[in-house]
Amino acid sequence: MAKKPMANVNGDSSDKNKGSMLGKKIKAAILVEQKKPLVVADITLPEKLDYGQVLVKIHYTGICGSQLNEIDGVKGPDKFLPHLLGHEGGGVVEEIGPGVTVVKPGDHVVMHWRKGNGIHAATPKYKWEDKNHGTRVVNAGWVTTFSEYAVISENRLTPIPKDYDLKIAPLYGCALTTAFGVINNNAKLKTGESILIFGTGGVGNAVVFMASLASANPIIAVDINDFKLANAKKHGATHIINSKREDAAKKVLEMFPSGVDVAVDTTGINEIRELAYELTSAEGITVLVGVPKHGDKMCIDSFPLHFYKKITGSHGGESMPSRDIPRLIRLHQVKKYDLNGMISHYFLLDKINEAIALVRTGNAIRCIIKMV
Numbered sequence: 001m002a003k004k005p006m007a008n009v010n011g012d013s014s015d016k017n018k019g020s021m022l023g024k025k026i027k028a029a030i031l032v033e034q035k036k037p038l039v040v041a042d043i044t045l046p047e048k049l050d051y052g053q054v055l056v057k058i059h060y061t062g063i064c065g066s067q068l069n070e071i072d073g074v075k076g077p078d079k080f081l082p083h084l085l086g087h088e089g090g091g092v093v094e095e096i097g098p099g100v101t102v103v104k105p106g107d108h109v110v111m112h113w114r115k116g117n118g119i120h121a122a123t124p125k126y127k128w129e130d131k132n133h134g135t136r137v138v139n140a141g142w143v144t145t146f147s148e149y150a151v152i153s154e155n156r157l158t159p160i161p162k163d164y165d166l167k168i169a170p171l172y173g174c175a176l177t178t179a180f181g182v183i184n185n186n187a188k189l190k191t192g193e194s195i196l197i198f199g200t201g202g203v204g205n206a207v208v209f210m211a212s213l214a215s216a217n218p219i220i221a222v223d224i225n226d227f228k229l230a231n232a233k234k235h236g237a238t239h240i241i242n243s244k245r246e247d248a249a250k251k252v253l254e255m256f257p258s259g260v261d262v263a264v265d266t267t268g269i270n271e272i273r274e275l276a277y278e279l280t281s282a283e284g285i286t287v288l289v290g291v292p293k294h295g296d297k298m299c300i301d302s303f304p305l306h307f308y309k310k311i312t313g314s315h316g317g318e319s320m321p322s323r324d325i326p327r328l329i330r331l332h333q334v335k336k337y338d339l340n341g342m343i344s345h346y347f348l349l350d351k352i353n354e355a356i357a358l359v360r361t362g363n364a365i366r367c368i369i370k371m372v
C-alpha cells in the first residue's frame with residue numbers, strides 16, 4: 001500500500017517535516033485527571049523521532065481492564081498526568097527513527113505492551129494547547145494507542161502480514177497473547193487436563209479460547225454476567241457457572257472432588273483468588289492473572305505447596321510477542337481457530353468515554369476504537 005501522509009491537514013506544517021505527520025496535530029484521548037472521563041483533544045506529535053522510535057498510524061485499538069485501572073488510579077496517585085493510554089492496537093508504520101530494523105514504513109503492525117524484539121526507546125512527549133491551562137506536555141509510555149498516530153518504541157511492535165485483518169490485530173496486543181502465555185507458559189497445560197477459569201471478560205474469555213485450542217477438558221468458566229458466560233461457551237467453555245445464582249465451589253467439587261488441574265483467576269478479587277487456589281488439585285496449579293487492589297493480601301493454606309501444588313502470578317502470560325504473535329496468526333490463517341464474537345463493539349475515538357462506560361458494565365467482550 002502506498003504511503004499517504006496527511007500533509008497540511010491542520011495547516012501547520014513546517015518545511016522541516018514536509019510530507020510528514022511529525023510536528024502535526026492529531027486527535028487523542030488524554031487522561032487528565034484520575035477517576036474522570038478522558039479528554040478528547042488535538043495534541044501535537046513530537047518534531048522528530050529519537051533512536052528506536054516509530055511513528056505509527058493507528059487504525060484500531062482495544063480497551064482493556066488495565067486502562068480502567070489507570071483511570072481509576074488503582075495503583076495510587078499518577079505522577080505522569082496528563083498522559084496518553086492504550087496498549088493494544090493495529091496500525092501501519094509511517095516513519096522510523098534511527099536504529100530501527102524490526103519494522104519499516106508501510107508495515108502493518110500489532111502494538112503490544114510486552115517487550116518484543118528491537119530497541120527499548122525513550123518515551124515520547126506530546127504538546128497540548130489546553131484551553132484552561134495553556135501549553136502542556138502530555139506524557140506517554142513506550143506504547144499508547146488512544147490516538148490517531150503515536151510514537152511507539154520499536155520493541156512494542158510486531159509486523160504482521162499485510163493481508164491480515166487489522167480490525168482484529170488489537171486482540172494480539174494483549175488478550176490473546178496473555179491467554180496463550182497463561183496456558184502454555186504459566187499453567188503448562190497438557191492435552192486433556194481440566195481447567196477452571198474465574199472471570200470471562202476480555203482476558204478470561206481468551207483464556208477459555210486458548211484452553212480450548214490446547215484441548216483442555218473440561219473447561220469450566222465462572223462469572224456473574226450471563227452475556228460473558230454465553231460468549232465463553234461460544235469460545236470453548238464446556239461448563240458455565242453463574243456464581244450469582246449457583247455455588248461455584250460446590251458445582252466444581254461435584255465434578256472434581258479433589259480439585260482441577262489448572263485454576264485461573266482473571267478477576268483480581270481476593271476471595272476469588274483464594275477460592276481458585278482451594279479448588280486446585282494437590283498436584284495442580286493456580287495462575288493469578290487479574291491484578292489485585294493495592295495492598296490486598298491473600299490468605300491460603302500453604303501446606304500443599306511443600307508437595308506438588310503450585311501457585312503463580314502471571315505477567316501477561318510471560319508471552320514473547322515477536323515469537324508468539326506470528327505463531328498465533330499462522331494458526332488463524334490455516335483456520336485452526338476463529339475469532340468471531342471476540343470483538344463485541346466498535347466505537348469512534350470521539351465516543352471513547354461511552355466505550356469505557358460500556359466496558360465497565362461488563363456487557364462487552366472487547367470494545368474496539370476505530371480510528372480510520
Ligand SMILES: [Zn+2]
Nearest residue numbers: 064065066174
Ligand atoms: Zn490489556
